[in-house]
Amino acid sequence: MTRGASRPSDDVFDYIIVGGGSAGCLIANRLSRDPAIRVLLLEAGRKDDYLWIHIPVGYLYCIGNPRTDWLFKTEPDAGLNGRSLRYPRGKTLGGCSSINGMIYMRGQARDFDGWATTTGDDAWSWQNCLPDFKAHEDHFRLDDGADPKTGDNSRFSDMHGHGGEWRIEKQRLRWDILESFAEAAVEAGIPRSEDFNSGDNEGVGYFEVNQRSGWRWNTSKAFLRPAKGRPNLSVWTQSHVERLILETSGSGRKRCAGVVVQRQGRSVQVRARREVILSAGAIGSPQLLQLSGIGPAGLLKQHGIEVAHDLPGVGENLQDHLQIRTVFKVGKAKTLNTLAGSVFGKAMIGLEYVLKRSGPMSMSPSQLGAFTRSDDSQPHANLEYHVQPLSLDAFGEPLHTVPAFTASVCNLNPTSVGSVRIRSADFSDAPAIAPNYLSTEEDRKIAADSLRQVRKIVAQPALAKYKPEEWKPGIQYQTDEELATLAGDIASTIFHPVGTTRMGRHDDPMAVVDSRLRVRGISDLRVVDAGVMPNITSGNTNAPTLMIAEKAAAFILQDAAENA
Known part of the structure; x- marks a missing residue:
């Protein structure tokens, strides 16, 4: 795994993953298992070598710290009587898993069955998501095999995995x-x-937590460490993506051919032979789509951005607890x-x-x-x-x-929804985040x-x-x-925050991605992060995000095999 400066021959990869957070780290691990596949993982933040990332109580020193946090704030919110809130998002390898509460929580079966109904794809049902949750789990309940009281561990092994990368322990x-x-x-x-x-x-x-022996267990440790030394995986930190590179074929079909990255004080272009995968989170991914001309046409024109694809759902449907x-x-x-x-x-x-x-x-x-x-x-x-x-x-x-x-x-299931919208065409400007909390009578x-x-x-x-x-x-x-x-x-x-690039059926005008997380109207571009959730889960959202990434990695490899 290389982290050094790029060379002229290093500007083309098979897959480019934008965002080295929870989803991005897992996908980078899964795709780079095949030595024939060249993978680039881009992270705007720094390495996760800051001590307070790894001490569990260190979230107190990571939230609100420019070393590890994007320092977003919400717009003044009528439901909060005009207040705006600090809106932490991880800016380091591991992303939000490096600064979050470490709580392992999947949600309720009905959440995923609802996704299956919304997308028309049974792949998202609880029974078909459960194997993706288990695939990367290393659950403490299964450390010793059978339950000491009953001699049987089926009640836990049916629901949990062991030996995977993602450690789950009791407090x-x-x-x-x-x-x-x-x-x-x-x-x-x-x-x-x-x-x-x-x-x-x-x-x-x-609550059960993502820790190992009293240390925070983030996705950089879990999924990038095991991939260290793979020559086909490159990880570039302090590399802020400015926009996507979009090309139009002779037939008029648009595809994502790569990204423009601000790195080491200059803009560089990096191209993808197969796909670009956005894993920049429910705030970063819609922002990057909008900056690249993919989103609500009116918003893009307002900021002088050429409309590559009018996709009105980009940045809408923001849901939060x-x-x-x-x-x-x-x-x-x-x-x-x-x-x-x-x-x-x-x-x-x-x-x-x-x-x-x-x-x-x-x-x-x-x-x-x-x-x-x-x-x-x-x-x-x-x-x-x-x-x-x-x-x-x-x-x-x-x-x-x-x-x-x-x-x-x-x-757990708010009916208030908000938005994430760019303020300008400058990629370094934070977007306007408007959750619209308590804006419905039901929520109040x-x-x-x-x-x-x-x-x-x-x-x-x-x-x-x-x-x-x-x-x-x-x-x-x-x-x-x-x-x-x-x-x-x-x-x-x-x-x-979830839902800002939500998945849906082909005839859903507000769906941003299809049920295999491919961006509508743009080939070779996917979104894989919490933004694709059509509805928020009934609990903490990090575990479902990892499940989404696990499933998406399989989608990506299946599609590549079919197109080979």
Whole structure:
């Protein structure tokens, strides 16, 4: 695997992958297995050699850091009462897997069955996606073979894989306040869950995480390290793609022939014999398509860009999970607020991590999870809780000084949709990101109902010994309108943007790619990242993105074999 400067003979590859994040790293690994295939992986950020990428709690130092984050912000949002939000996206090898919460969460079977219906392609059904999830898994539950209690591991092996590149482990910590919250959730009618990833994630339990022995396990480690030394794989970091190179055949058919890259202070052209694969994420991929003349014609003309292909869905259908962060002060409870509130406490936290790779420095941002229904009329779990033994105003801000815990709750299936649109023809300008949170009555109603449900859980006997006191938003807010307005004041993104290059049927005017992720109207160009999701999954989105990449790699190789 080469990472050096290009030579004149190195400007033509079989496949060019734009984006060295979660999807891009996996695809680069899969395509370069064949030594006859030359693969170039382009990443705008730097190598993932920054220490805080690899220490789990280091996300606090990676989000908002230009070393690892694109530093996007949303447009002022009416649903958030005019606020704009920090919108972290990974800018380093590993992409968002280098700065995210490390939570391994597939979603619900119904999500993927819905994709199959939307695309008209059963390849996206739960049963046909499950093998793609399992293909790269290395799940801790299968480390020792059979279940020690029953001598049988079929209940896990049917759902999980072992020996793959993507390590999944249980968390290396325990907090009494979280144990009590879990028991309170059970008292409130939420069942225990042994496995959130079996197709139905309803229940309460601890999140499983992408870590190995207390270190973050990102996709650069998982998929690029094993490919190191393959002479047919080149990885160029600090290489920002300016636009796609589009050519028109004699028959009028347009194809993507390569990319123009800003690298080492100059623009260079790199060409692809077979395909260009966009894996720049739900923000970066639509931005690059629009800059290249592929997107809504009106938007492109507004910025003086020649329309190569009028594709109105590019940048539309932005969906995200908005989490409402409720905070409760507690008495006689150990929380991270108090534990990390002194020099001695911080020293002990550091020592535990150095010696055991456990404790608060091994924490993902959220430890305990719950999936449940906002009201009894819901046919499935439509809320996700992220519960933490700490509180702060926002990630990256200091911890509060009083003992407290946070119970964040999000609507898994929001009906509010937004957009990603370029601001100019300059590739270095960040796009306008407008999620349009809480813009539908349904989403505002679920926001109010979810806040009431948090109060119901916290009022259960299991938490009574801590005498929890609602701090944010405050018990004085009671009506639907008050609670929805307060949600707009205190809610923030949970960093799950999807849908901006969504897949669909051939007769769907807003579909950007077909069910094999090929861009409509442009040959030899695919999008493989979270942007292709037609609807957001019912949970965290990194695992589904890897599944998409696994399936896409098979599509790419199958198509190449058929066209050979």
